[in-house]
Amino acid sequence: MKLEMKDQPGQLVAALKPISAVGGNIIAVIHQREATTPAEALDVQIVLELPEGRLERLLELLRDQGIDVVRIGEERLLYECTLIVIGHLMHTDLSDTVNQIDKTGSAEVTELSMVMPAIDSPSSARITIRSTTRTEMKRAIRILRAVAKQKELLIIEPLEDA
Amino acid sequence: MTRIALLGFGSVGQGIARAILEKGLGITVTGLADSRSGVIDASGIDLSAALDRKERGEPCGNLDISSMDVVEEAEYDILVEVTPTDVETAEPALGHIRGALQRGRHVVTSNKGPIALDYPGLQALAEECGVFLRYEATVCGAIPLIRAMQEGLAGNTITRICGVFNGTCNYILTRMAAEGLTYEQALAEARDLGYAEADPTYDVEGIDAAIKLVILADTVLGMRVTLDDVERTGITLLSPEALQLAEDQDCTIRLIGEIVPGAGVLQVSPRIVAKTHPLVVEGTLNAVTVETDLAGDLTFIGKGAGSTETASAVIGDILYIQSRHVQSS
Structure with missing residues (x-):
């Protein structure tokens, strides 16, 4: 989000405090003077993670501090993980496989590239999952592992976390 | 001079023999066995002759001498166990290693079976007998991991x-x-x-x-x-x-x-x-x-593998024991 605040000592801290108060996690603070900004005001951009449903309360707290929120850019699915799956993907109901993850509501399959070399031979697919939190990503991968076991698919996971 | 008994005369065993022949290293081989035969010679076995016999497809030694005879009867400071790995039973390596430890001899091995199957037991036995058990060559060949x-x-x-x-x-x-x-x-x-x-x-x-x-x-x-x-x-x-x-x-x-x-x-x-x-x-x-x-x-x-590369890890272990124990005793 992009904030506008008075160029006075203590103002930045005043803007950051409410974020931790609502259980948010600050990822980056970008703080620079722009030509368009009035001399007595300061623009600050903050990238943060916020638990579901806490945004309204945060905006209220910021307003109480006399801070204007100029712009909010929301990105719900912050975490990304790409896996490769090998096996009889079509014969084992690919849409069901995808749906098992999508129906969690907090993780979804956002990209899928599939190669089917020949009828009856196993296909290979690269699946990208996005999720709201790291914990939800772990949950989505656990679900995919369980589905793969049941459908006899091989999952290749990345070595490092996204 | 460190005296070793070498059990296993395949790729790794021959790699060790060649390195000793070429570089000396203060090592002499007083016992040698492959899967069929053995040699015991307290004054030092002729390794080039043994390598030549293997080259011709012959057993490395006498058919009447078993690897266990070498473990129990040869005069050596360190048993070098480089026979092939058996993941299920770890034999015959497990018996070789236990036998040598019980005789109060140090053991160096490249054999994964015994270490994966019973490291705690073997290490306890080595400590009880006051000797070293070393196994650098069991993981990633030449890398001293x-x-x-x-x-x-x-x-x-x-x-x-x-x-x-x-x-x-x-x-x-x-x-x-x-x-x-x-x-x-x-x-x-x-x-x-x-x-x-x-x-x-x-x-x-x-x-x-x-x-x-x-x-x-x-x-x-x-x-x-x-x-x-x-x-x-x-x-x-x-x-x-x-x-x-x-x-x-x-x-x-x-x-x-x-x-x-x-x-x-x-x-x-x-x-x-x-x-x-x-x-x-x-x-x-x-x-x-x-x-x-x-x-x-x-x-x-x-x-991670190869005759000379695995021999390197085994020799590293032999020289480790040599520098800490054999010379002072």
Whole structure:
């Protein structure tokens, strides 16, 4: 989000405090003077993670501090993980496989590239999952592992976390 | 002069014999055995003659002398056990090693079976008898990984170990990625070059890598695990298409062994790895990354198999014992 605040000592801290108060996690603070900004005001951009449903309360707290929120850019699915799956993907109901993850509501399959070399031979697919939190990503991968076991698919996971 | 009894006269045993012949190293061989025969000679065995006999396809020694006779009767300071690994029973190596320890002799081995199956028991026996048991060559051939972790990184907490522990699988995956070969084609090529056995199960199903994880977990990380505790997936189902899908994202696929002591992770499986990652090594190389609290991350890369390379690790252990024990006694 992009904030506008008075160029006075203590103002930045005043803007950051409410974020931790609502259980948010600050990822980056970008703080620079722009030509368009009035001399007595300061623009600050903050990238943060916020638990579901806490945004309204945060905006209220910021307003109480006399801070204007100029712009909010929301990105719900912050975490990304790409896996490769090998096996009889079509014969084992690919849409069901995808749906098992999508129906969690907090993780979804956002990209899928599939190669089917020949009828009856196993296909290979690269699946990208996005999720709201790291914990939800772990949950989505656990679900995919369980589905793969049941459908006899091989999952290749990345070595490092996204 | 350090006197050794050498059990096993295949690729590794012959590599050790050649290194001793070429470099001396203050080592003399007073007992020698292959699977069929043995030689005992307190004044030192003629190694070039023994190598010539093997070259001609003959047994290395006398058919009336067994490997166990060498263990029990030869005059040696260190038993060097380099017979082939049996993952199920660990025999005959387990019997050889126990016999030598009970005689109060040091043991150096490249045989994974006994260490993976009964490290705590063997180590306790070695301590009771006041001798060394060393096994550097059991994991990643020439790379001095165990010594680096036990001594060089002493005082560190090791939070994770992950790596390429099997050269055969790494060769197959390298070739599949580079040439678009199928698994079967790459395996056939590996066999032609002598990198894969006629029955490749032990390598391609990740059993070899899993055993190495068990050895590291038990000997370096103080865990108590067995082969059954390792979650294991091999590379036999990998497709050239899957490697291409990884390649499209500047990644590749490698068979990775991973231990995370704190999270109870002990697994061998194919993983997607960025091509710029230090573990992405080519051909039959091995590579291991050790993550620690004080030293940070360290990656070791080197030859994981081969006659001379494995002999290097065995000789390192022999000289370690020689410098600390044999000379002073």
